[in-house]
Amino acid sequence: MRKKVLAVSVTCVAxxxxxxxxxxxxxxxxxxxLDLLQSQRLSSVKNLLVAAxxxxxxxxxxxxxxxxxxxxxxNQGGTSPELQAQLDHYQMMDGTTAVQGPGIMxxxxxxxxxxxxxxxxxxxxxxxxxxxxxxxxAEAISINGQRIVAPTAIVMSGSTKLINxxxxxxxEGMPYExxxxxxxxxxxxxFSKLEATGLKQSGxxxxxVRKTLQIPSYKGSYSVGKGS
Numbered sequence: 001m002r003k004k005v006l007a008v009s010v011t012c013v014a015x016x017x018x019x020x021x022x023x024x025x026x027x028x029x030x031x032x033x034l035d036l037l038q039s040q041r042l043s044s045v046k047n048l049l050v051a052a053x054x055x056x057x058x059x060x061x062x063x064x065x066x067x068x069x070x071x072x073x074x075n076q077g078g079t080s081p082e083l084q085a086q087l088d089h090y091q092m093m094d095g096t097t098a099v100q101g102p103g104i105m106x107x108x109x110x111x112x113x114x115x116x117x118x119x120x121x122x123x124x125x126x127x128x129x130x131x132x133x134x135x136x137x138a139e140a141i142s143i144n145g146q147r148i149v150a151p152t153a154i155v156m157s158g159s160t161k162l163i164n165x166x167x168x169x170x171x172e173g174m175p176y177e178x179x180x181x182x183x184x185x186x187x188x189x190x191f192s193k194l195e196a197t198g199l200k201q202s203g204x205x206x207x208x209v210r211k212t213l214q215i216p217s218y219k220g221s222y223s224v225g226k227g228s
Contacts, residue, residue: 095140095147095148095149095217095218096217096218097217098214098215098216098217099139099140099181099214099215100181100212100213100214100215101139101181101212101213102181102184102210102211102212102213103138103140103179103180103181103182103184103187103210103211103212103213104179104180104184104187104188104191104208104209104210104211104213105177105178105179105208105209105211105213106129106176106177106178106179106180106191106206106207106208107174107176107177107178107206107207107209108121108174108175108176108178108199108204108205108206108207109174109175109176109204109205109206110175110176110204110205111175113203113205116203118202118203118204119202119203119204121175121176121199121204123154123155123156123161125199126143126154126161126163126176127154128195129143129178129191129195130143130148130152130154132190132191132194132195133178133180133182133187133190133191134148135190136180136182136183136186136187136189136190136191137182137183137186137187138180138181138182138187139181139182140179140180140181140182140215141178141179141180141181141215142178142179142215142216143163143168143176143177143178144163144168144170144176144177144178145168145177145216146163146164146166146168147164147215147216147217147218147219148163149218149220151220152164152218153165164218164219164220165220179213179215180213181213181215184210188208188210191208192208196208
């Protein structure tokens with residue numbers, strides 16, 4: 001009888017050890033998969049950042065040329081409708097005017113879900129999302145009410161995230177609300193493939209809704225030097 005009890009005990013221990021080993025292996029696989037996913041996301045973001053920087057340089061040059069033409073036209077006593085339309089377009093692009101139009105609203109919840117640990121959204125994540133939406137052709141972007149423009153900085157100050165030097169931490173409602181005006185299908189496609197999937201696999205809740213949006217203007221200082 002004692003041998004039988006001992007055999008049962010040894011068997012139980014062996015099963016328990018086998019389960020722990022299996023769990024450890026699976027956890028390691030999950031970590032490796034997450035590392036690979038993060039690496040892939042980082043690579044995508046770097047490529048997007050290079051493209052966004054090149055695009056930003058081009059837009060800045062076009063903006064400078066347009067302002068020069070506008071100054072010349074004003075000195076001559078007026079401006080053409082075409083030139084004024086171009087100026088309005090660039091004012092929208094550089095964030096100095098509020099805009100309204102079709103786009104997408106992204107809501108992100110990185111709080112603990114059903115007692116499950118998630119990876120909180122970082123400032124790098126917010127920058128990546130912004131760059132992806134820009135690359136997807138977004139004409140205007142805001143995060144928690146802050147317009148994203150060329151001089152925008154997304155940084156941490158202690159435990160608080162700042163955008164345009166303004167705290168964006170929310171005490172009520174969804175932690176992050178990101179608005180982007182532009183081609184809805186293209187915005188959804190780019191964000192879903194390049195960012196949403198990775199966020200969801202990290203345990204973060206992500207929702208995307210197509211709707212007509214209103215995005216405020218940039219309230220900070222914004223100057224573009226001629227010839228720079």
